[in-house]
Amino acid sequence: MGGPSVNKPELVINGKRVDGREFNELRKIKITASPLVNASGSAYIEWGNNKILAGVYGPREVNPRHLADSTKAVLKCRYSMATFSSLSEHGRSGPNRRATEISKVIKEVFENVIMLNEYPDSQIDLFIEVLQADGGTRTAGITAAAVALATSGIPMRDLVYAVSVGRIGERLAIDFNMIEDNYSDSDMPIAIAPRNGEVLLLQMDGEMTKAQVSEAMDMAIGAGKTISAIQREALREAYALMPGNTDKQ
Amino acid sequence: MRNIVTPGELIAPAPVMVKNAYIEGGKTYSKVLGMYDGAGRGIIPLEGAWCPTPEDTVVGMISEVKNKVYVADLSYFGRSLIVPGKYDEYNFSEGDIIAAKIKDVESRRTVILKEAELLEGGTLIRVKPKKVLRIIGKKDTMISQIAALTKTQIVVGMNGIIWLRGGNLALATEAIFRVEREAHTSGLTETIKLFLETKSV
Amino acid sequence: MDAMDTVKTNHIRGLISKGIREDGRALMDFRKIKLASGFMQNAEGSAQVELGETKVLAGIKLDVEEPMEDTPDRGNLMVSAELLPIASGSFETGPPSPASVEFARVVDRGIRAGNCVDLPSLLIEEEKCWTVFIDLYVLNYDGNLFDAGALAAMAALTSTRVPKYEDGAAIRTGASTQLKIGNIVTSSTFSKIKSRTVLDANGDESAASDCRMTITTDEEKVRAMQKGLSGGFFKGEVEELVDTAFIKNKELRDILKRKAE
Numbered sequence: 127m128g129g130p131s132v133n134k135p136e137l138v139i140n141g142k143r144v145d146g147r148e149f150n151e152l153r154k155i156k157i158t159a160s161p162l163v164n165a166s167g168s169a170y171i172e173w174g175n176n177k178i179l180a181g182v183y184g185p186r187e188v189n190p191r192h193l194a195d196s197t198k199a200v201l202k203c204r205y206s207m208a209t210f211s212s213l214s215e216h217g218r219s220g221p222n223r224r225a226t227e228i229s230k231v232i233k234e235v236f237e238n239v240i241m242l243n244e245y246p247d248s249q250i251d252l253f254i255e256v257l258q259a260d261g262g263t264r265t266a267g268i269t270a271a272a273v274a275l276a277t278s279g280i281p282m283r284d285l286v287y288a289v290s291v292g293r294i295g296e297r298l299a300i301d302f303n304m305i306e307d308n309y310s311d312s313d314m315p316i317a318i319a320p321r322n323g324e325v326l327l328l329q330m331d332g333e334m335t336k337a338q339v340s341e342a343m344d345m346a347i348g349a350g351k352t353i354s355a356i357q358r359e360a361l362r363e364a365y366a367l368m369p370g371n372t373d374k375q
Numbered sequence: 376m377r378n379i380v381t382p383g384e385l386i387a388p389a390p391v392m393v394k395n396a397y398i399e400g401g402k403t404y405s406k407v408l409g410m411y412d413g414a415g416r417g418i419i420p421l422e423g424a425w426c427p428t429p430e431d432t433v434v435g436m437i438s439e440v441k442n443k444v445y446v447a448d449l450s451y452f453g454r455s456l457i458v459p460g461k462y463d464e465y466n467f468s469e470g471d472i473i474a475a476k477i478k479d480v481e482s483r484r485t486v487i488l489k490e491a492e493l494l495e496g497g498t499l500i501r502v503k504p505k506k507v508l509r510i511i512g513k514k515d516t517m518i519s520q521i522a523a524l525t526k527t528q529i530v531v532g533m534n535g536i537i538w539l540r541g542g543n544l545a546l547a548t549e550a551i552f553r554v555e556r557e558a559h560t561s562g563l564t565e566t567i568k569l570f571l572e573t574k575s576v
Numbered sequence: 577m578d579a580m581d582t583v584k585t586n587h588i589r590g591l592i593s594k595g596i597r598e599d600g601r602a603l604m605d606f607r608k609i610k611l612a613s614g615f616m617q618n619a620e621g622s623a624q625v626e627l628g629e630t631k632v633l634a635g636i637k638l639d640v641e642e643p644m645e646d647t648p649d650r651g652n653l654m655v656s657a658e659l660l661p662i663a664s665g666s667f668e669t670g671p672p673s674p675a676s677v678e679f680a681r682v683v684d685r686g687i688r689a690g691n692c693v694d695l696p697s698l699l700i701e702e703e704k705c706w707t708v709f710i711d712l713y714v715l716n717y718d719g720n721l722f723d724a725g726a727l728a729a730m731a732a733l734t735s736t737r738v739p740k741y742e743d744g745a746a747i748r749t750g751a752s753t754q755l756k757i758g759n760i761v762t763s764s765t766f767s768k769i770k771s772r773t774v775l776d777a778n779g780d781e782s783a784a785s786d787c788r789m790t791i792t793t794d795e796e797k798v799r800a801m802q803k804g805l806s807g808g809f810f811k812g813e814v815e816e817l818v819d820t821a822f823i824k825n826k827e828l829r830d831i832l833k834r835k836a837e
Binding site: 160166167185186187239241246247248276277278279280281282283284285319320321357358361362365366 | 379381382383384395397399404406407408420421422423424452482484
Binding site: 162212 | 638639669716
């Protein structure tokens with residue numbers, strides 16, 4: 127949203143989107159579970175041209191001590207973009223306001239699904255590092271973070287996925303890339319716990335009618351079936367080949 | 376037949392008491408990424424920090440002695456205590472290495488130990504708790520093989536701390552760390568056997 | 577927790593004094609090295625090195641900037657490093673730690689002293705040049721960031737493209753030219769544990785080290801050196817390590833060459 131108003135590119139060419147996709151077509155998603163050995167849990171996702179690494183540490187000691195909660199674990203989340211992640215200039219290191227806000231809303235997604243009360247007096251750290259960005263990094267980050275948390279063994283009530291839906295002219299399109307993100311009329315990232323369909327992240331800016339908001343949510347839920355399957359498949363694949371998994375004990 | 380289940384996956388359409396599962400709206404779902412054989416015994420997590428369970432053997436170091444209560448450092452995020460019962464005659468000092476069994480898990484942060492024994496001499500190494508089962512092997516095959524071929528005494532703690540004494544310590548520890556690194560490969564027991572047999576001449 | 581670390585450190589020191597390494601390596605062997613480059617399309621250059629379990633990603637961006645006051649005839653080079661908290665339980669978020677700054681500056685020193693990047697070729701016109709930003713991101717830490725970082729930086733540089741310059745701005749899509757590389761340098765980091773010295777210490781060996789020496793060379797000359805930690809080396813030891821660094825330079829250059837094929 128809010129790209130330069132001159133030189134606005136055509137977002138629809140012969141009925142298809144800039145990258146040739148249909149309006150209800152997701153970009154290619156590939157998830158690898160547990161790529162890192164030090165982290166308690168980790169996952170790497172390639173979603174279109176996005177390349178994002180998610181990692182989990184914990185439960186561990188709360189730092190600083192005075193923030194500890196004797197009834198449940200404290201969850202900390204840091205979303206951060208590598209300085210070389212964008213197609214434009216070298217970024218600045220250190221959190222900016224956008225990253226700070228995204229870190230907060232992502233934290234709130236996982237505070238809901240992680241069973242924090244099983245780890246009183248402890249801290250769980252979630253890191254989402256965007257190595258390459260092409261629109262939809264927060265939703266791809268959440269999708270990878272859920273897989274990373276699953277590989278850490280921290281109990282959750284569900285495997286959350288996220289995707290964005292946007293408006294181009296009168297039509298809604300699933301999963302905006304960077305160009306669509308910058309030049310479209312509206313964008314709505316959404317994270318859902320698929321088991322009961324609860325919406326755990328919802329942000330939107332631009333202009334949408336109520337009917338469009340409803341339709342957008344339906345599109346996200348529809349796409350969610352594919353995304354969830356990819357997450358679960360990545361987890362199964364990573365562990366299916368471990369020796370001992372075919373043992374009868 | 377074991378099945379890999381993921382968080383939020385339906386385990387049973389009715390409320391059943393299954394370890395690592397939760398009940399909501401009259402149905403049972405998995406809390407973790409794990410293996411479930413459908414028999415209701417429990418979901419075995421495929422990952423996760425060591426979850427102290429009663430009867431687990433642990434190895435650690437006495438870090439504090441206070442009025443006959445011993446605090447043991449198990450390199451685990453949490454406290455572990457040895458509280459002597461009426462007939463226990465413990466006489467540990469700070470720095471002593473002990474093997475013990477878990478008696479009670481009061482909360483995830485406090486674990487009570489029993490049957491503590493002093494382990495004299497020897498050395499300690501630390502491995503990732505999730506690799507411990509692989510290091511022990513099915514029916515102790517892996518660890519017995521290592522101990523026999525290097526002529527060492529070994530006590531493996533489920534908390535990831537292992538005590539070794541005597542024999543060819545360097546070879547034994549190299550073998551254990553190798554199992555930890557290559558835990559995911561098949562035929563590992565044979566590989567390690569071959570490795571130890573060639574090196575121990 | 578500290579008690580156990582001391583036990584591990586003592587164990588390593590015991591093994592090393594007998595000339596044995598935990599993973600069975602020879603004292604002067606590198607761990608298995610995996611190298612891949614050019615896979616980050618948004619960056620002008622990229623490479624990832626896996627040195628055993630140490631994983632470092634180098635990302636390169638070129639921006640249009642002004643030359644430095646004291647070098648008005650050439651472009652700029654800037655190396656930074658991030659010890660991502662995802663890489664180790666002991667890395668924290670926050671401003672760069674002294675360790676991460678040292679890491680960046682040591683890698684920088686080798687590349688700069690080695691004249692690896694042809695900086696004069698990066699001058700665009702008066703008061704306009706390219707600045708090469710090399711950012712080293714540590715994804716998993718298991719010792720020896722210096723050599724992994726230096727190798728990743730070098731690998732990324734040799735496949736970096738220079739964007740087109742038009743009307744004061746960088747055009748990053750479309751045609752580009754290859755960044756001119758003047759020299760290849762590689763580094764070897766040695767760790768002294770009691771009286772023995774090993775190459776490429778892993779995380780546990782690093783924790784058990786008394787002293788560290790990073791030597792960066794090209795084929796003929798020593799380009800940069802950095803001694804780290806509080807222990808000491810004797811003159812004879814340093815000379816031996818320089819010899820070994822040259823031998824290792826050939827090994828590492830071969831790896832860089834292979835990836836280019």
